[in-house]
Amino acid sequence: MRRVTIWVLVLLASPLRAQDLTGTDALIAAITEAGCVVTAMNEAAVLAASGLTEDVAAEIVKMMMTDGRAVPQGDDLRLVTGDCQ
Structure with missing residues (x-):
């Protein structure tokens, strides 16, 4: 299973x-x-560029998925806010 999929599953839990x-x-x-x-x-590059830990980033992604700013796209995660409309 791809790491992004695992990350999304962890976020939901x-x-x-x-x-x-x-x-x-x-x-x-x-x-x-x-x-x-x-x-x-x-x-890994996105996480490093953000300067956040994986745990903190996971919580933020969960919040963004809840409010519709990020959505799963297959095994990936797509941002749908700001410049990513």
């Missing part, structure tokens, strides 16, 4: 916590820079 807006903005910027899609091939 993890508790939602309040997130730092700066972290959210950093992750959105990193995903946008990566072409608006997180894949198994670019996941």
